[in-house]
Amino acid sequence: MSSPSTRPVPPAAGPGTAREHRRLRVWERRVRSAGLPPLWAGRCTALSEPSRQAAAVRHTAATLAALPTPYRLVFALLMRVFPLAVVLADPRGPLRGTADRARPQRVADRLSTVPGCAELLRVSLALALHGALDGPPDGLSAAPPQELR
Secondary structure: OOOOOOOOOOOOOOOOOHHHHHHHHHHHHHHHHOOHHHHHHHHOHHHHOHHHHHHHHHHHHHHHHOOOHHHHHHHHHHHHHHHHHHHHHOOOOOOOOOOOOOHHHHHHHHHOOOOOHHHHHHHHHHHHHHHHHOOOOOOOOOOOOOOOO
16 A cells, blocks of 8 residues: 655745744834834825734835845845934924824925935835735635635
């Protein structure tokens, strides 16, 4: 008798090794510390919902972590400088004390004219929208559809 054939199990959807998991967490912190999620929410109201924003950060971080090394270095540098660019774009904003709902939109508009910052905003917003809106709808599982026979 022959033993039943075993098919290889596909890898999990998430990162496989502990090193990849750490790299993903580092990139998630970089995206958040750069202040990108509030700017995304200012540009697109769909990204203001916390669950979608978390999915957007996760997808953006995973994509940036998977880039070749030279590109990762450039994005890491841009994200380190980006908070300074935000302060320079609206220097009186953080000192106000009142919540200004139009501030993220105003800052994003001003930064969209600065080389480097404009590319970071455009690329990260596209990745964020892809991650937040192309995922499974709330309440539904991410299981693949079953085959029809």
